Amino acid sequence: MRKRKLATINMLNKVDALYVHVPFCSNICNYCNFTKFLYQEDIVNSYLISLEKELSFYDKNKYSTIYIGGGTPTSLNFFQLNKLLEIINKFKNNNEDFEFTMETNPENLTFEKISLLKKHGVNRISIGVQTSNDKMLKILNRCHKTIDVIHGIERLKKVGINNISIDIMFGLPHQKKEDLLKDLDFFLKLDIPHISFYPLVVEDNTIFKINKVKALSDEKIYEMYNLINKKLSNNGYYRYEVSNFCKKGMESKHNMKYWNDDYYVGIGPGAHGYVDGVRYANSSSITNYIKGEFIKEEKLISKNEQEFEYIMLRLRLKEGIILKDYLSKFGIDFCDKYSSEIEKLKKDGYLEESLESIYVSEKGIYLLNHIIATLTMNLNY
Ligand code: SF4
Incomplete structure (x- = not known):
């Protein structure tokens, strides 16, 4: 493997x-x-x-x-x-x-x-x-x-x-x-x-x-x-x-x-990596590692999982989701796809928008999990 x-x-x-x-x-x-x-x-x-x-x-x-x-x-x-x-x-x-x-x-x-x-x-x-x-x-x-x-x-x-x-x-x-x-x-x-x-x-x-x-x-x-x-x-x-x-x-x-959900290599016991659409985790046992047994688990990430992870990770950032980046990564307009969810979260004061991005408000930062769950509730992953 x-x-x-x-x-x-x-x-x-x-x-x-x-x-x-x-x-x-x-x-x-x-x-x-x-x-x-x-x-x-x-x-x-x-x-x-x-x-x-x-x-x-x-x-x-x-x-x-x-x-x-x-x-x-x-x-x-x-x-x-x-x-x-x-x-x-x-x-x-x-x-x-x-x-x-x-x-x-x-x-x-x-x-x-x-x-x-x-x-x-x-x-x-x-x-x-x-x-x-x-x-x-x-x-x-x-x-x-x-x-x-x-x-x-x-x-x-x-x-x-x-x-x-x-x-x-x-x-x-x-x-x-x-x-x-x-x-x-x-x-x-x-x-x-x-x-x-x-x-x-x-x-x-x-x-x-x-x-x-x-x-x-x-x-x-x-x-x-x-x-x-x-x-x-x-x-x-x-x-x-x-x-x-x-x-x-x-x-x-x-x-x-x-x-930014970019790929990275992780090495050493217990390290995680994400390469070519595959997330992997090394064994956290030092004994296995010294024996040369490195990767313990690998998982191919589906397109919807990728989309979920991207939303979840980018919303942690102050700059939020950059709309043109989203379009080029997933081939979909973020505001079109999630329009009703975005409207609801904006109305509650949890999301804000600029011409280029959608981001979490100061009020919303404490409810990040709720915001992510609301936004992605119709995404099957
Ligand atoms: S045990 Fe080691 S890794 Fe854990 S917090 Fe302390 S110094 Fe850091």
Whole structure:
């Protein structure tokens, strides 16, 4: 199965983004349900051998965006990190707007590691910061303290990596409005171009779930989201996606490809990809991955499913559905096809339109699932 699909992948030019999953962390956070394993030197060495093998199937491709996520890719030791970047580097295209992101945690941002990333062309860093409250960081079982964030960002800027994003959580256990305001003031002082905010969700298979930690109510989450939206908008950040804010022109190019429903290759344990109309998922078992068993599931996406996914993903973006793009992608006029649903949602104040696009209003952003369900209720997929 794998060989047939890879042969197809190599012939395609449309795939322009590569995601690499590095599923290792130096400790496990209490809320995390991603595919991740505690760092072990020998397992990482075997993982790197498999990763190189998996990537060898793609050797004709060069990508305009590469995103190394995890896990915590920078939990690898210096030599392993160097090896990882040597493997990935062959897949970079050398265009001026090439974007190469690596996820990291604040405690890994040493001069030594940052300089290594810079040397290999990493030009965007996404840091798991979560909160500026040290007590809360402990409750989350994070490894860092707030001072590590300050020092790490100073070092990144000194080395010349200024395209920095931070991931933040809100709706944390017992978090109050005042706590969130303190967090926001701290993040704004960091003077970085991109911030992503996510509400805490108590997921299955997490320590929080076992300990019966309660997430905040929907009303509180709604209030907090409003607060974040207002504060960041007043301070020069633009909400270009439901959870993502940036300074002008600093959107994540790689993530924009996901929201545009473009094809991308995903490699590593638990990674997902979307190539030539097929969505696939790699096995999340590290043992299988090291044995060379990569893809676990593949699914050919029907035309209607594609249309549904496109609507769902594009409506997350502030710019919404661009009508001419929709027409060229699906050969149908969006406003004609969904005219009665659009009218209803406009009347309710959830959708707005311009000459070029249909997009979700500020009021509608909290009811995105309802809007998508209403719009697509007659689409069989
Ligand atoms: S949240 Fe990030 S650092 Fe924490 S366990 Fe999950 S992947 Fe690792």
